[in-house]
Amino acid sequence: MAGSLTLLLFCGFTAPKPPRRDAAPRTTTVRPNIIVFLVDDMGWQDTSVPFWKQMTDLNRRYHTPNMERLAKEGVKFTNAYATPLCTPTRTSLMTGLNVAHHRVTNWTSPNKDTSTDYPDTVLNQVAWNVNGLSPVAGVDRTIHATTLPALLSQQNYYTIHAGKAHFGSAGTPGSDPKNLGFRVNIAGSEIGHPASYLGEDNYDRPVNGKHNRNAVPGLETYHGTDVFLTEALTREALKALDVPVRNKQPFFLYLAHYAVHTPIMADKRFIDKYLKAGLDSTEAKYASLVEGMDKSLGDILAYLDAQKLTDNTVVMFMSDNGGLSTTPARGGKAHTQNLPLRVGKGSVYEGGIREPMLVRWPGVVKAGSVTDQYVIVEDFFPTILEIAGIQKPAIRQSVDGRTFLPLLKNPALRDTSRALVWHHPNRWIAAEAPLVSWASALRQGDWKLVYDHRTGALELYNLRNDIGEQQNLAGQQPQKLKSLAALLTNQLKRWDAQMPTFKKTGQPVRWPEDALIQPKQ
């Protein structure tokens, strides 16, 4: 079984038609610059760019003209995925590993050796990698891996980290982006969200006279000004780009905004129109965070234009997990913030994992193209290495991601046999919401299997007809259910994925396929 699975996972794309001429790869000796523009907690619908087959109310709510520009000039991925949470996604992006494989299955605490799992009455915690990613061996409870920026640095890319890092806990090497291969680090540390977005607050919010645990480091220039955090990061990132641009050195800019994560604070430059539109107060603030982020994207694109770098720079837009859908911190009705998708951040339902992804690469990517092929965040790792022309890199880990460079060249390529896997053997938060805790999932073709660790329930959805995962077809499609459960089981076993144990019995949660044949616990 493992053999055939490997085959499924590693088989290539099938090309329904030959690549179009205008999407053919360029032959150039100049290595392209690469920008990964990563947003935090941005949902699939938090944009005026429609990623679904129809324009939604949420698309009409948000104003992201620069994302619209990027979509117009590049390719839109309608089925791009991350993991349900931030550190797991970021670790996958930096290592090419699936979450079940790297075992950073929950967000990492800024404090070392601290599990962020919320206590549960049914299941025991697993010994996941609570300290995150490590570039060196011997650090307790980390995944030791070769990182993307380290590989790029070795090949003379000028690597810049700007914004939220959140790769590892304080006191471990992974907490500092410079230890992960970034030459420059702007405002990145072990923290997972800012204490404040306001320069007036120094991006801090002291507690009992001490700096907030989540005070954003390193932006002292903007302290006491009215410069919003998103803007400060952008300005510093552009300043940092001047060095490689001047030296004609290829660069890798990883601009990972703190926006649009909580605290949901108004970006005063943009909030008025949302309030006037009658939006819920918190949702208006959220929309202003989104538009502030989009303005940053616009500034980056304008910089590339001004520097005549547009043609030789790959710009990749991505978010790290689904939009937050718990209230508070969000406004409105809980779990409606990602409609038509179900639930949001933390969940293995589509609302928690489907992302707005765009890639522009003039001359390679056809302007205004769309691909419906599903991809996942660990795919960025091999793709970027390939774009950078790095041959046979020395990588200690066995990479799970697959290059989507062929898709950039031909968005019509299809592979419906590939299986994507999500694994979250953790309890994220106190609130109970559909599959925001203790869950695994798999997608193959249009089919989606979700597995609830606590109840042993397996659900089956056909995403083509039912993107909202409302019609559980497990009863109607027992053969499909069985085959996907076997596929998920085999993949999890292959990665030696961690399964929680029941408090009552001490027994581990069964593998998905076993949940089918045995009575439910």
Place this chain on the structure above:
Amino acid sequence: MAGSLTLLLFCGFTAPKPPRRDAAPRTTTVRPNIIVFLVDDMGWQDTSVPFWKQMTDLNRRYHTPNMERLAKEGVKFTNAYATPLCTPTRTSLMTGLNVAHHRVTNWTSPNKDTSTDYPDTVLNQVAWNVNGLSPVAGVDRTIHATTLPALLSQQNYYTIHAGKAHFGSAGTPGSDPKNLGFRVNIAGSEIGHPASYLGEDNYDRPVNGKHNRNAVPGLETYHGTDVFLTEALTREALKALDVPVRNKQPFFLYLAHYAVHTPIMADKRFIDKYLKAGLDSTEAKYASLVEGMDKSLGDILAYLDAQKLTDNTVVMFMSDNGGLSTTPARGGKAHTQNLPLRVGKGSVYEGGIREPMLVRWPGVVKAGSVTDQYVIVEDFFPTILEIAGIQKPAIRQSVDGRTFLPLLKNPALRDTSRALVWHHPNRWIAAEAPLVSWASALRQGDWKLVYDHRTGALELYNLRNDIGEQQNLAGQQPQKLKSLAALLTNQLKRWDAQMPTFKKTGQPVRWPEDALIQPKQ
């Protein structure tokens, strides 16, 4: 004319029927304790107690069970008024003076000699008393007056100030409640709102590493705890009461909550139900502030019960101006927060000045009674002096307020000839909203006259039929308009009220009656 006006202002109540027996004043030698429970920025409808003829959606939104109790056990004033803004109201309460008379016509800056007037293109600022109230002579730009707590202290009342003072700017004697006659001061200073309601924040929100200008002083005990500001003030107020209670000394507690002023922050003890009810996020927070305030009232009432002080304590509930109706900081649609009343804080329309007022005095006030007689905040001064049994007090100012003790004894008393006056020759904020700036107004009987300083427009409303001030009857009732304009003019002249001048001509804004007969400027 001045003579007849004086007659109008000082004529007594007419009694349509004899006072009821159970509302007769008690003969007792023990002087009653007096509690003024003053809320900040609370609107007339921010309560589950209906103050209008019908229950409103807002009444259904808010949960104030302890106000309901107070209404059940005391008298409800359906036509109680304050001024449109905080310091003006507080100065009137402490001095018995009308706002046009004391000339603290806008909120006072925490900083000395600083006008808070927003720059205007049409009118020049007046030389109002920007430093607020002063207990001593010779302080620039203050109203020097004998204060209520000073008079009570002289008569051996144990006087406690808890919460927001905001009587005068820092560096002037009026900034410290102790200088105004309070024996105890809990958390009161020159500030007009808290930097934060959270103990976790130390009720502060540092700016550039320095304490916030609006950090709440004196509650160090609660720093670093999860005690909400409203709760901390209540606990400290009750602790302070133990002294006079133990010594059997009559007390005057002025518990002036910072709630429900901005910053609109969630009181976590109460917010969930409002979010679940689907309220706008900010409005849910606001409702939680309101309920936290109501819980404080409940704690005060419970303390009186436990100490067997209920029968000998007068509890007066009041707010200092209408509910804030600008968005942001409020959520929802601007100027709907005080419906059925028009506009809100800052305006001389009813939304800015009508207040939820309740008074309980067992044995004197008939439980569950209602009075529709209009009263105004300067009336608290002579009323409280009379309740305290202070005969012929030495007061340097000529008091404008009138005792409502007769109304407490007989809520059916009516005086439709009395004229109430509002005067706001200031620009409060940048936002333009109906009569939130540069306005005067008068009420007599059911009639309301409003005067727009900038345009010279006079509007006339009949509040009995039109509480929302939607039908301007100025054209239909020229005689009524003329007589009220004359009444307002004479009263303003009598107080030598300040009128702004036009930037263009240097000429003062005309008196209301002159605006009728001359072409509009």
